[in-house]
Ligand SMILES: Nc1ncnc2c1ncn2[C@@H]1O[C@H](COP(=O)(O)OP(=O)(O)O)[C@@H](O)[C@H]1O
């Protein structure tokens with residue numbers, strides 16, 4: 392697991408725009424090259440598995456054909472678990488976004504609260520994910536409650552800290568401009584602060600979504616009996632290496648699809664931004 | 671009192687503003703009549719922006735009396751809603767809003783409905799010579815500097831304020847663009863008989879637009895008060911003479927040759 396959130400000090404400079412791949416030779420050439428590279432790597436991996444599987448028993452490395460069959464079977468019979476994991480992930484990320492935004496906004500806008508909230512958030516980030524998983528088993532009986540709690544505890548600090556930074560980076564000039572129209576506090580939040588932190592929320596989501604996917608599966612493995620993580624655990628406990636590999640591949644694909652979803656959301660919501668090309 | 675309120679839209683009476691021990695504005699008194707364009711002219715550090723912030727009501731004066739459109743701008747901050755609008759040196763457009771949405775911002779804060787908001791914003795954009803659906807749908811970074819500044823002026827004018835405050839609104843534009851914009855804004859403000867206070871460090875800005883020029887020297891004292899006679903606004907010889915006098919007044923007593 393690699394917790395990788397960079398705090399967005401200057402989102403304008405950091406967030407690449409959609410199709411920001413316009414380096415050399417235009418976007419089409421770029422994508423063709425990317426696709427080719429991916430295909431080469433995948434084929435190489437399959438060949439390596441095939442060769443390896445001939446020298447070891449199948450519970451160490453099954454032939455790719457068996458893994459493929461296990462994958463098809465998982466997609467046909469266990470799709471409910473795939474849907475469950477993705478639903479858990481999306482619900483928890485969305486809830487973490489809302490709660491993190493509230494905490495971050497409270498930190499930035501209500502001065503006396505800042506040190507206390509910051510302290511809570513920092514302590515939270517210091518608690519290992521595994522501890523939250525074990526706590527969840529003691530504290531909650533319901534599977535959904537367990538996973539939701541675990542993900543919330545892991546993800547909320549990222550949103551809180553980035554929203555806090557985002558609001559602090561709000562330009563004094565824009566605040567002053569809006570205030571010349573004598574708005575209510577709610578109008579300032581709705582018309583200025585809200586839209587201003589959208590890029591920070593997207594950036595945080597982009598940075599954590601892969602981590603969050605892995606944490607969802609991990610939480611399922613440790614604390615509940617449904618979802619992709621639990622199915623993976625079941626495969627492992629019966630020495631079904633083909634099952635473990637199949638679930639791994641499904642997870643990689645699911646992860647890519649979810650990243651694509653976030654990317655699409657970003658280019659939709661940040662279409663107002665100029666395309667930045669850094670040479 | 672009522673008589674004063676109806677003819678003078680701005681009254682400053684012995685206004686002081688101190689930051690710590692330093693006066694940014696000291697003993698500043700002047701009035702602005704309704705329908706006038708008044709330039710506050712001064713060098714950097716003369717206290718112009720501080721005077722503007724006092725008129726905007728974002729800070730209280732340390733002492734003295736300040737009235738804007740019959741109200742105390744600081745203590746009666748919310749009551750000035752829709753009566754006063756400001757445009758700044760930089761456009762300060764919201765990057766996530768289109769030109770049209772930016773101009774509609776003030777109207778939105780006033781609680782005007784979407785359809786009416788759109789109609790008025792379009793009208794004000796046309797007044798500052800921005801037209802065409804594709805321009806209205808552009809985001810700020812897609813507009814030229816001059817266009818952005820025009821949009822920013824339209825945003826201020828769109829709330830139909832009695833008083834328009836301009837803080838160096840033309841200072842960052844090139845000569846040709848700023849001249850065109852000054853002319854348009856002066857014409858617009860006169861046609862709508864609004865009051866306008868233009869804060870600037872540029873003598874050409876002031877003389878070209880204003881009915882009256884007040885030269886401020888640090889800490890914000892009126893060093894020179896010039897009514898621009900309409901007939902002489904374009905008189906070369908008169909302008910040259912005034913420019914000389916204003917430049918002398920701007921440089922302040924400390925830097926004028928001592929007479930013994
Ligand atoms: N918020 C502030 N705190 C402390 N000093 C200030 C502040 N605002 C302005 N000043 C000081 O007041 C003086 C006048 O500044 P300002 O009103 O910005 O002048 P101008 O706009 O004419 O350049 C300057 O010496 C400036 O340093």
Ligand SMILES: [Mg+2]
Pocket residue numbers: 718719
């Ligand atoms: Mg200034």
